[in-house]
Amino acid sequence: MSELTRKRPEYRNIHAFKDLPSYRWPMAALVSGMHRISGLLMFLLLPLIVWLFDTSVSSEISHEVFQSAFSAGIGFAPGWFVKLVVLVLIWSYLHHLLAGLRFLLLDVNHKAVSKEFGKSSAIATLVVSIGLTLILGAKLFGLY
């Protein structure tokens, strides 16, 4: 087969559900992937975030609706479910913020771009974001 007629390789984007789980996931990659997932989650839950802002800040009466959503529930959602979804939002924001600050550091500091620092900073990001989520989650569910 001559050079001209040989089929050229075709590069396609990856298949998210088939290819992603087959990858090896070092800590830095995990933080990066979770940065993306947490961002997408907050985007999809954006109407809920604005609703929380609206009801909590608009008036005394709406503030009571906001508070009772966490205890008595709202619409079809019981209180514990509202708390759970808000806890997912809390984790998403904390992880996205901390991982984002880590990315900013990697952008401005050449010394930070090493295999060792990539791993240790990724672990630090996970420890702090998950730790704070557990602390705030315990408060949200009234454990202290």
Next chain:
Amino acid sequence: MSVNYGSKRLVSGAHYGLRDWLAQRVTGALFALFTLIVLAKVLLVSGPLGYEGWAAIFAPQWMKALTFACFLAIAYHIWVGVRDIWMDYVRPAGTRLALHIFTIVWLVACLGWAVQVLWRL
């Protein structure tokens, strides 16, 4: 019109990559700063943070203006990030276009709502 032939010829892309990459970082940093300001204001409230304390945080005109700017910034940040996700995982042009349109409508609708809440305080 700038030179677009020979070694200077641009062969691909719409060339907004660097602009959006930088904008996403700047808007992200801005919102991180905004988070710190709100957090500081929450922690400075003496006693339990009820409706009064929470609403008072956004009451000053400068805070409304800052919050408005940060809402716009984060909307741009979200647009760049979510568009990146569609560009990475969704190949068919029709599906991708539909997701882009959904993203813009979703974002602009939420932004309008949030801005309304903010400015009627």
